[in-house]
Structure formats: structure tokens, C-alpha cells
Amino acid sequence: MNIKKCIDAINACRFCFMCRHLDPVGNVTFNESDTPRGRALIIDKIRMDRENLNNQDFINTMYKSALSAANRYHCVSHYDEAGLVLAVRKDIVEAGLAPEAVKKLAKELEHVDFKVEGKGSNLYFGEMPELYPDSKLISGGDPGKALEVLGFTNESKNVFEKFKKAVINSKCETLIVAEPSSYDFLKNKFDNIKVIHSSEYLLSAGVNSQTQSKAYYLDSDYLKNYNDNLKAPRELLESAGYKLAMFGTNQEESYSVGEGAVVYDKLYPELAKKLAERVWEQADNPETDLIITASSYTKSILKKYNPAFNVITVEEAVLKAKGN
């Protein structure tokens, strides 16, 4: 079983309460099972008796996790509770026990075709090619990260192979990735191609603006909690003239509304809505505050459940500043 490789995290998390305040799902459902301790206890029961893997309540709890990794980031020893949930998801899938909704979604995610268009020495993977005039554009869907977090390892590899082929055929040496989940997935997957997040690329390219707008930056799970990249998006926004204020009451909670789980709203729309409602509650002046996020997933979920959110992506913020 994959979870047996994570015995240190199981032992560390199963009786530990020290990060429970940071679980985004636990903070809206108030369920003990939606905290790292609650999930680790369940996984420990599965470890002790594989029969427990058949328990539908346990399976559902594992897919309800938003995989924010805010807990891991907070932990002084950085025990990988998110990795633990990913391991048990793999065990669920390998045992053929994935819920029907998960299987159906996985099938959909397998059907992707990637195409490259345009001219340039770099290859851009995102939604705002106008910011990258010297780059080719690759498009077609998720490159395998969503399947990976759902526990479909082989299917994820197959999708990635298609993506990889398209990238290699482009003959570009740098891949600029906008969506943080894709960046996290792709960053170490190529031998001779440099993978860079769009905020790092835009920051190095330089943005000068006369804009002086107050804005709140919502950290991305994948940039901050998974890759410890707090600086690049902030420095980019500041160089674009945004005066950044702290969102909510602290900088530890994840407000990325399920970004860590990549396709969270497809499986748990009611929970994604609750996560969006919490962001609304935590905002200083939700109807007027300008919120900027690195993740277009986060933006889309916030807007989907409350169109009144004044939220844009980092790339849109840069474009807006350039326009000024």
C-alpha cells in the first residue's frame, strides 16, 4: 500500500492538533474528519486493517480534502499530510474503489489534445498570451496534475506524455506556466527545458506602471505552500504599482478555495461554495476590495459562487497596469 511509505506522517499527524486551525475544509464544515488529525486517524485505521479501505465514508473524506498544504507549511517539522492523502487516494484507485463521480471525472480528464501555435523562443502555457508576445502558446487542458491528485497515476503519466511530446516538438527551451498547479506538476519533469512560473518570468521582464491601487493578494497553495514561493507574485504586483494589504486576519490560512485539489468544485461544489463564502466573510470590504490571485482556478471559483467578488488574476493585474 502506498500509505505504508508514509508511516512517519501517519505517526506524526494521527494524534496531533497543532495545525487544525488551518484546514480550509475543516474551517467550513467544522468536522473533526476534515482536519489533518482526523484524516490521519482514518488512514492509520486503513493501515492497520486494509478492509477499512472499503469504507465509503472514509473514501469520501479523503476526496473532500482540499490538499491546501497550509498545514504542512505551518508544521515545524513539515510533515506531509497532503502527501498522505495523495497516497491513500492512489490506494483507493488501485483497489478499484474510487467513487463513480471521481472515475467519471478522471475519464473526462484523460481526453485531452495539446497543440502549439504562434512564434517565439519560449513556450507559454496559460490564458493570457498577449502578455508574452515572443512566445508560442501551448493549450489543450490539464497536463496530468488533476489526474495525479485524484490518484490516477498511470492515466496522469499518459496525459503528461502527450503534453511532453507537444512541448518537445515546439523546440522551445523555456516553458512559462501560469496556473500554479500545472507549474508544480511540470517544474521537474523536463531534462533540457527550463520551467518557470509566469510571475517569475514577468518579474524578470520588468513591469513599470504609474498605477497606485490597493489590492489584496491571495496566496496560491501551489506557489506558497508547495513551493515556498511567496516573493515573486508579490514583487511583480508591487512593481506593477499595486499596494498590497494583508487579506483577512493572517497570512497562514489558505483562501485558494480548493486549488490544491485542482478540480475540487467538480466533485464538491457545495464545499467549494462554502470555501468561497469564507473568503467573502474574511475580506475587509468584500464588495469593493480588489483581490488578486495567481490561480485562475481560484478566480473562477470565487466568481462562480459570488459574481460580486472583485477578483482578477496576477496576469490580468499586470495587463491592467500596463494599460495604465
Next chain:
Amino acid sequence: MPTVQKSYMYEMIRSELAWVVGEEHIQTTDSDKLGHSIDYYWVPELWHDRGEKLTPPDFIVHPATAKEVSEILKIANTHNIPVIPWGGGSGSQGGALPIYGGIMLDMKRMNKVLSIDPVSMTTTVEVGINTQHLEWEIEKAGYSTMHLPASIACATLGGFIAHRGTGVLSTKYGKMEDMIMSLEVVTPTGEIINTLPVPRHASGPDLTQMFLGSEGTLGVVTKATMKIHPIPESRKFHAFLFKTMHDAMVAGSRIMTSRLRPCVIRLYDEPETAKLIKKVLGIDKQGAYLVFGFDGYEKMVDLEMEQACEICKTLEHEDLGTEMGQSWWDNRYKFFYPPYMFHMPQAFGTLDTVATFSNIEKVYWAMKNTIKENFPQATFIGHFSHWYEWGCMLYARFIIDEPPKDPHEAIALYNKIWDMAIRAAIKEGGVINEHHGVGLKLGRIMKDLYGPAYKVLQDIKKVMDPNNIMNPGKMGFQGKGA
């Protein structure tokens, strides 16, 4: 209650509860029941670790208002079902365990800061709020609760009220019973009452203090008004190493009896200095480590710090300076994260005891000698955590690296250590305990601790909770039985 679980009455009661809180706010899944079957008490942790079956609650209910709590308690009285309030579930005494099944009243949905009064420096909050969330919200408003325990991120305010909890800065800002102004409580029979709005009065015995520490046995606290404080201009720390724990205790008690007002003092005995201070802070020294801090206006902090250091220097010492004091503050919670915290398969317990300065060292040696003489397989370490004008708290711990494999034998050994060590402490004037509470763990010792006075507590419980629905079997009160 467990017999009801398999009958149609289970659904009859579930439907009644769902009518009050809504279907969405009542859980009966295996996932939720598991999480509510184990708190931070070693015994259920061991039970899980050894693959034994835990006792889950029958229903987990998340009320949103005091009125909903009231309705739930009325249902529980009708059907004579136990009700166990649950906050963060991080209590170490088994106080929130559903030992007879029943309704787990998970209070975390009641998590709003209702108001902040900057004139009186108080805040009124729903007590299901996680205390780290509370502190963040109060800090954003420019103040602090000054309630900064190691469990700040784990527990709810209600949990701290239930167990008379305390924080790192208790020496200046007090324990929970000093921080609370007044409470809203739902009594076991479902009445919603408020205690008097201020804690200092001559209008009879203080009901607020009666509910503080009652561990969910006398009702459900739903709202609290508590003090808040300005953010201090300065907070500074200093550490000393003394040759013996006794010398360090003399220094600490002199600081307190001189009526200086440190925000924190912490003294580690020689074994804990050698073991934990080295492991967590990297300070590798032989002796007893003493750290203290002051906060407030910088001029006053500097003056008080100078006086406290002068007191320490009258004894044989090594001055570790401000850096090794600040390091303790910066890492104060690290002690409680894995792998620094004791963990399975170890058996471990915190023999939390409080006594006067005249008695506290006698208590320490009585417990230490009891363990040394009777349980050679156990290690005893301790530090003195929360200091008052008259005495301090001993945070003593025993650790057994390899307890018996059989869970019954392991628990029997564990209980025997508690029975002998705590009774030895009581003989020397120690009180169990200072801030962890009684719960299931220490209920059996309450009669020895209180003597004939315990009947007063039992009578209050009987009058207030005639059907004994509220957290039965805790604090030594009557259980639910078969």
C-alpha cells in the same frame, strides 16, 4: 444509548435533532465518529494504536445558537441521552470522550466575534471559536487576548473555559478564570442564562466561577465576554542557568514575592534542561534553566528586567543573556509538535500540580521519589510553568519508552503511576491540577482531593442536572451506567 443505535429509535432521535439544527449539521458517518472518539488523552490514543475498538458518539451535532443548544438538551432530557460538549477535542484528560455514546455537541460552528468594546477593553464571542482565530481577529483590531497557550491553534475558547485553561503569559495576564468577565450558559435543563456582567461584585457567590472548570457537566457555555489588552510596546526575555533546581526556584520565587510582574517565568529541572532544552533550543548545559520575560512600556520593562536579573545574580548562576531567553520565546510551541512531543509507543503523562512556594519543591520530590522507587522503567522530568504571588505550577511528566504491549496492562500501569504520584503530591499540599482539568483521567481522585467538600460539588451537579445527561462520568461525577 448503544442499544438504541440499532433500533428505529436511533432514527427517531436523529430526526428530532436534525429538525433543530438542519440535516447538514448532524453527522453520523464513520469518519466523523472516529475523530470524535479520541481526544488528546493518552488512553484513547493507546486504544487506537493497539487496534482496539473505541466508543464513538451516536450523533455529532453542530448547533449555531444558544437556542439550538437549549432545544438539543431538552431532547436529550426527554430521551435520557448523554450530551458531551466538544470544542477542539485537544483536551488531555479525556473530558470530551463520549464514554457512553450519546450526543456529541460540537460547538465549532458558534465561532463569531460578536463585539469589541475598546472603552472597557473587552470582547464578546461565541465560545466555539478556535483561539488562534480569535487572537488573529483581536490582533487585527489592534489588541490581544494575551491568551497564548501552546494549544492556541488546537482548542476553542469554550474548551479553555471548561478546563480553566491557561496561556504562556498567565503570570501577568492570568488564567482563563481571570480573563473571563461573564458567560452565557445553557443549563442542563435547557434554560439560557447569563452570569453577572462584571467579575468583581458582592452580589452573592460568583456563578461565572462556578461554570468555569465545570467541564460540560453543569451545562453548555455558549458565549463569553473576556478581557483584551493593548499590544505592549516591548517584550523582553532573559535566561539564567543555575546549578540546582532549588537555586532556580529560590530565584523565581523571589522575583514573584518581590512583586515584580513578569509576564512569564519558566524553570526546567536538571533532567528536562538536559533533555528537552537541548533537543528543542539546542542549549546544551548542565543545571536548571530559568527564563523570564517582562512586557509593557519599554522603560518599565528594562527596569523590571534589571531588578529580576539582580535577584538571580545573588545566587550561584550562569547568565545566559537575552538571546537564550528570546530563543525560548520564539520556540515556545515547538516543544509540542512532532517529533519533539512524546509519542507512541511511549507512555507519558503530565502530572500537572499547583502548590505554594512553601510546598512546591516538596511536591516535586514526593512525585519524583514515588516514581523512582516504584516505577524504575519510568523517567521523571518537570518544569514550573505558571507563577503566582504565592506559588507556582509544576508541569511534571513521566515517560515510559516501552510500556506493556497488552493495552489493558499498559493502562493499568499508567493509572497506577497517576494514583501513586498524584496522591503523594496531595499529601504535600499539591492540588490537581492547575490547567488541564479533571476529565475522565483524574475523576477518581476528586474525593481524595476535596474530602467532605466534594459532596457540595456532587449536590450542585444533582440539582442542576436531574437526569445526569451532561457529560456523565467525568470529574468523578456519577456515570450513566448500563
